[in-house]
Amino acid sequence: xxxxxxxxxxxxxxxxxxxxxxxxxxxxxxxxxxxxxxxxxxxxxxxxxxxxxxxxxxxxxxxxxxxxxxxxxxxxxxxxxxxxxxxxxxxxxxxxxxxxxxxxxxxxxxxxxxxxxxxxxxxxxxxxxxxxxxxxxxxxxxxxxxxxxxxxxxxxxxxxxxxxxxxxxxxxxxxxxxxxxxxxxxxxxxxxx
Amino acid sequence: xxxxxxxxxxxxxxxxxxxxxxxxxxxxxxxxxxxxxxxxxxxxxxxxxxxxxxxxxxxxxxxxxxxxxxxxxxxxxxxxxxxxxxxxxxxxxxxxxxxxxxxxxxxxxxxxxxxxxxxxxxxxxxxxxxxxxxxxxxxxxxxxxxxxxxxxxxxxxxxxxxxxxxxxxxxxxxxxxxxxxxxxxxxxxxxxxxxxxxxxxxxxxxxxxxxxxxxxxxxxxxxx
Ligand SMILES: [Zn+2]
Numbered sequence: 001x002x003x004x005x006x007x008x009x010x011x012x013x014x015x016x017x018x019x020x021x022x023x024x025x026x027x028x029x030x031x032x033x034x035x036x037x038x039x040x041x042x043x044x045x046x047x048x049x050x051x052x053x054x055x056x057x058x059x060x061x062x063x064x065x066x067x068x069x070x071x072x073x074x075x076x077x078x079x080x081x082x083x084x085x086x087x088x089x090x091x092x093x094x095x096x097x098x099x100x101x102x103x104x105x106x107x108x109x110x111x112x113x114x115x116x117x118x119x120x121x122x123x124x125x126x127x128x129x130x131x132x133x134x135x136x137x138x139x140x141x142x143x144x145x146x147x148x149x150x151x152x153x154x155x156x157x158x159x160x161x162x163x164x165x166x167x168x169x170x171x172x173x174x175x176x177x178x179x180x181x182x183x184x185x186x187x188x189x190x191x192x193x
Numbered sequence: 194x195x196x197x198x199x200x201x202x203x204x205x206x207x208x209x210x211x212x213x214x215x216x217x218x219x220x221x222x223x224x225x226x227x228x229x230x231x232x233x234x235x236x237x238x239x240x241x242x243x244x245x246x247x248x249x250x251x252x253x254x255x256x257x258x259x260x261x262x263x264x265x266x267x268x269x270x271x272x273x274x275x276x277x278x279x280x281x282x283x284x285x286x287x288x289x290x291x292x293x294x295x296x297x298x299x300x301x302x303x304x305x306x307x308x309x310x311x312x313x314x315x316x317x318x319x320x321x322x323x324x325x326x327x328x329x330x331x332x333x334x335x336x337x338x339x340x341x342x343x344x345x346x347x348x349x350x351x352x353x354x355x356x357x358x359x360x361x362x363x364x365x366x367x368x369x370x371x372x373x374x375x376x377x378x379x380x381x382x383x384x385x386x387x388x389x390x391x392x393x394x395x396x397x398x399x400x401x402x403x404x405x406x407x408x409x410x411x412x413x414x415x416x417x
Binding site: 027030031034035038039040042043044046047053056057060061064065068069078079080082083084085086087089090091093094097098100101102103104105106107109111112113115116117129132133136137140151152154155156158159160161176179180183184186188189190 | 201202203206207208209210211212213214215216218219222225226230231232233234235236237238239240241242243244245246247248249250251252253254255256257259262263265266269291292293296297320321322323324325328
């Protein structure tokens, strides 16, 4: 049985565990990551498919296997462990959905994401990641409920803007402007996008 | 290469969230490979995704068991010669073909099966996504124009080679354009070379004006 997630586990500890998995293939560290992340990964899956506990376990298992296999590729300067695990979970979700789509497709998540490399100079990356983190935390704490709701639709429930607009009974333009406002508040946009 | 047109923050965040369709995501990826500004925004948006995920209340009640997970990992490892997965970028693209399209364009543009849809336009379908949306390339001859059209749904275009202009401006390789039902436009390729674009339409194009009859073949290639 999976224990309650230790949500208070600090980021440094999580990174240590992940490094131990990468370098020493440390199964105890991997078990701690398993206990920390499986409940979160399940919640992520349940956010899109409420009630589908089996699917949630499937996604969590798939992601944890990736964590084991790809631990060496994790770069602490570019992303904290939560960001990294999120991208693995997102990709697994995409690949699950494509297998269950109406039409056969040979586009997969690796086509979409594996070739994107952040080319910003690395000496600044760690510091920047830290600042971004701070802005996101502060932003999320102050976000008006209606903006938080739209972000949750898009990021956690995996809804398109159109679906979010239908489910929230809001005009499509309102959904998009709430996303934009929220991102602006957290200072996540570069330039004038 | 200077890029003028980027996906808006709504497009980028939906891409980072994984809530865009696969075909639309492919357009964002094709742009982002050569755009460091969007790469940085993307990294931040992924960070947001990670934070949002950790805000969820953990769902207990998993039937997963750590020992079983290790067993299946060990089985996989004994079956496959272990390759170290480093997520390193693959070889640099040849010419203007984005890496995300290499699977669909194995050699080069000339080796694809192009079909003529007007005297100045050829098209080829690269793939479709799980919802049925088609991913196409359009090749417009120098100085050639696409028929004036409006859109029922979103139409995404990424310019891969050459350039074109329409009522709103001039667009060059790498540029990303999103048009919706509010836009009517008549793209014209520049005179010096072919313009090759990646195009994903959510809904049939709607042709306006007298072009409609002239470009009826367009309507027959599965859009109508
Ligand atoms: Zn860009």
